[in-house]
Amino acid sequence: MSGGGAPTYAVDGRDGRIGEVMGRVGGYVQLRPVGGGREWDCPPEELAEAAPADVLRERVRRLNRDARSRA
Structure with missing residues (x-):
């Protein structure tokens, strides 16, 4: 979990989504x-550490999607 430093990212093994680890609630890990x-x-048993390249790829994908929606 993130302790105030750099964010921690994880992959949800159920569907491959990458998310920033926000905390734990009721035995689950919350991802954004x-x-x-x-x-x-x-x-938690479905989480895997996200590779930095995968996080960067997801950031670029999001920026591209946002730019297309504004066009």
């Missing part, structure tokens, strides 16, 4: 999409 959005809960 890269770049913001609605959080979701993931069982």
